[in-house]
Amino acid sequence: xxxxxxxxxxxxxxxxxxxxxxxxxxxxxxxxxxxxxxxxxxxxxxxxxxxxxxxxxxxxxxxxxxxxxxxxxxxxxxxxxxxxxxxxxxxxxxxxxxxxxxxxxxxxxxxxxxxxxxxxxxxxxxxxxxxxxxxxxxxxxxxxxxxxxxxxxxxxxxxxxxxxxxxxxxxxxxxxxxxxxxxxxxxxxxxxxxxxxxxxxxxxxxxxxxxxxxxxx
Amino acid sequence: xxxxxxxxxxxxxxxxxxxxxxxxxxxxxxxxxxxxxxxxxxxxxxxxxxxxxxxxxxxxxxxxxxxxxxxxxxxxxxxxxxxxxxxxxxxxxxxxxxxxxxxxxxxxxxxxxxxxxxxxxxxxxxxxxxxxxxxxxxxxxxxxxxxxxxxxxxxxxxxxxxxxxxxxxxxxxxxxxxxxxxxxxxxxxxxxxxxxxxxxxxxxxxxxxxxxxxxxxxxxxxxxxxxxxxxxxxxxxxxxxxxxxxxxxxxxxxxxxxxxxxxxxxxxxxxxxxxxxxxxxxxxxxxxxxxxxxxxxxxxxxxxxxxxxxxxxxxxxxxxxxxxxxxxxxxxxxxxxxxxxxxxxxxxxxxxxxxxxxxxxxxxxxxxxxxxxxxxxxxxxxxxxxxxxxxxxxxxxxxxxxxxxxxxxxxxxxxxxxxxxxxxxxxxxxxxxxxxxxxxxxxxxxxxxxxxxxxxxxxxxxxxxxxxxxxxxxxxxxxxxxxxxxxxxxxxxxxxxxxxxxxxxxxxxxxxxxxxxxxxxxxxxxxxxxxxxxxxxxxxxxxxxxxxxxx
Numbered sequence: 146x147x148x149x150x151x152x153x154x155x156x157x158x159x160x161x162x163x164x165x166x167x168x169x170x171x172x173x174x175x176x177x178x179x180x181x182x183x184x185x186x187x188x189x190x191x192x193x194x195x196x197x198x199x200x201x202x203x204x205x206x207x208x209x210x211x212x213x214x215x216x217x218x219x220x221x222x223x224x225x226x227x228x229x230x231x232x233x234x235x236x237x238x239x240x241x242x243x244x245x246x247x248x249x250x251x252x253x254x255x256x257x258x259x260x261x262x263x264x265x266x267x268x269x270x271x272x273x274x275x276x277x278x279x280x281x282x283x284x285x286x287x288x289x290x291x292x293x294x295x296x297x298x299x300x301x302x303x304x305x306x307x308x309x310x311x312x313x314x315x316x317x318x319x320x321x322x323x324x325x326x327x328x329x330x331x332x333x334x335x336x337x338x339x340x341x342x343x344x345x346x347x348x349x350x351x352x353x354x355x356x357x358x359x360x361x362x
Numbered sequence: 363x364x365x366x367x368x369x370x371x372x373x374x375x376x377x378x379x380x381x382x383x384x385x386x387x388x389x390x391x392x393x394x395x396x397x398x399x400x401x402x403x404x405x406x407x408x409x410x411x412x413x414x415x416x417x418x419x420x421x422x423x424x425x426x427x428x429x430x431x432x433x434x435x436x437x438x439x440x441x442x443x444x445x446x447x448x449x450x451x452x453x454x455x456x457x458x459x460x461x462x463x464x465x466x467x468x469x470x471x472x473x474x475x476x477x478x479x480x481x482x483x484x485x486x487x488x489x490x491x492x493x494x495x496x497x498x499x500x501x502x503x504x505x506x507x508x509x510x511x512x513x514x515x516x517x518x519x520x521x522x523x524x525x526x527x528x529x530x531x532x533x534x535x536x537x538x539x540x541x542x543x544x545x546x547x548x549x550x551x552x553x554x555x556x557x558x559x560x561x562x563x564x565x566x567x568x569x570x571x572x573x574x575x576x577x578x579x580x581x582x583x584x585x586x587x588x589x590x591x592x593x594x595x596x597x598x599x600x601x602x603x604x605x606x607x608x609x610x611x612x613x614x615x616x617x618x619x620x621x622x623x624x625x626x627x628x629x630x631x632x633x634x635x636x637x638x639x640x641x642x643x644x645x646x647x648x649x650x651x652x653x654x655x656x657x658x659x660x661x662x663x664x665x666x667x668x669x670x671x672x673x674x675x676x677x678x679x680x681x682x683x684x685x686x687x688x689x690x691x692x693x694x695x696x697x698x699x700x701x702x703x704x705x706x707x708x709x710x711x712x713x714x715x716x717x718x719x720x721x722x723x724x725x726x727x728x729x730x731x732x733x734x735x736x737x738x739x740x741x742x743x744x745x746x747x748x749x750x751x752x753x754x755x756x757x758x759x760x761x762x763x764x765x766x767x768x769x770x771x772x773x774x775x776x777x778x779x780x781x782x783x784x785x786x787x788x789x790x791x792x793x794x795x796x797x798x799x800x801x802x803x804x805x806x807x808x809x810x811x812x813x814x815x816x817x818x819x820x821x822x823x824x825x826x827x828x829x830x831x832x833x834x835x836x837x838x839x840x841x842x843x844x845x846x847x848x849x850x851x852x853x854x855x856x857x858x859x860x861x862x863x864x865x866x867x868x869x870x871x872x873x874x875x876x877x878x879x880x881x882x883x884x885x886x887x888x889x890x891x892x893x894x895x896x897x898x899x900x901x902x903x904x905x906x907x908x909x910x911x912x913x
Contacts, residue, residue: 179871181854181855187851188851188854189849192654192850193649193651196650236896285657286654286660289660290765295762295867295868299868299875302868303875306875306878307881310878310881310883310886311882311885314889317886318893321896321897
């Protein structure tokens, strides 16, 4: 086993991550504006920005889903209980004692078990909740004449808002996590230049050095 | 670095979508024309007859009916047509409920009732000489053609009966009308013709409707985009299109949601709805907001956004009236007090012995509610609970679930007016007359009610009180230019929403689930608090500063 600097985030992944970040921040700010929590924008501008950002994010996701499946990188998000306890124990106890993080990043496994579970939950619970309700909200004009449409709209808005609160909480934790372990900057850099320290098996190291020399330093 | 290209692209995308949303604020307004064009009437444009050349109209005429005979000499069917419309009959039967409506029978919360007071009230009847029940509704020579068609602006009518000396003095010494000159001036009705009555309903300028005042005789475009002399310069009949002297647009059966829109050429144009000219998707779809605005047409009447305020243009409207204070005299004489200076500088009476106290308002936001076009009238036959806090003279119905309903703006009129305490009914008051029971002369309400009821064989317990009455006036005139229309934020706002009182619909920005907000705020605050505590414990823990760990 050797620790090397390896390109673990491809250009598309980084593009995906940062565009998504920008759009989600826009959606959170404008969304809470539409909800009436602040008046940084007029209602009209908040709705327009919110809807536009949602369309842009939808487009981005269509590409990223396509990319995840064609590159088989979706496997990074498969949850695993193995090592989960260690990670949980580290964040709630070990970290204060100066213990080592129990997880070693592998080339085939970029996320620790807690990360994988958190991202998976985000992808299969929160994001669908906000998308389904968001699209239903947006297409109200098409179903407004169904019976009890206003009650449904109210429910849709409720779930949409609740999901937004949860996503905001996720974003806060996500950003805070960058301060744990490495410095904030060191955590940020892989998502900017793509390279991070990864434990490589001799086979992986040999393969990368020979076939993808640009991806290993 | 290359990752930021994506970010920039995202921003551009958003900017592209949103650019058009701000463009609405400064729409160009068409330039004013130097010379005002003639008023645009209904379909009949450019007549083939010049009435100044008609021998029949040379006169001399000694009375209005003589002019009418001359008119009917050529317009042979006009009398028959005219006698079917409510300007003549003052009577309207609701087809659905069978209820007898119309000015001739209804009670309102201004001067309460025309019935029994025709000598005064029927000044605004499009006929001659209606002063009591003996008026002959079948005599077409009694039709007043001039009031609608003369264009000199000199024509007027005085009450059909003398009234009490205290009141009739108001009409003494008016100069006679040159009937022949007036007759030769006839043309399509101008705003001032319709306005002679409709601007002055309820006893004064803009008293009743709130959206119809003398400011509309020569309004700027900013007061009314359709009637503005520096804009389209529409006469009333441009929208209230006439077919055989029956006008489109009825306040008894309002089309609160037009589902037909514009007709094809040769089809439907006889409906005075906004949609009959502007269609069902009136906003040009050049932005997301415009798309959404067109969707709003389903639930929101055009008037709701495009008439942001009532009684614009400098003429105030009466919003409350208190008959309880009527009848005070000074040295045995009636008097009045001026207490309100309106936008155009004119003083308005805030107290009159014959009517009581009034409150005026202008440039104020309407009340809003779901409206299906149907008014529920409290008529002279309706009994109610005398203990009720207030009675709606014309309540209205409608809801989000009703496909005919939309949210409409209304002027709310509140009055304390006399009623029959014993029977729980409204009453006819006898206000105008030469007899000693006429309130406008003797100031005795009990006597006036007793006669008002007895004259029509109506039961009266002999005991009257005052009850609060509300009437609702759908607002549809004084359409502001589009740049003055309400913006999204006027309704979609947690507090002070225009639609605060409107129920049965979820309005984003106005409505929310309290628990989701509370729990969500607690969750986010808790997360921040947790982060803060976790961070602080890390900071002060012995291993603070250890580096080089993955997570």
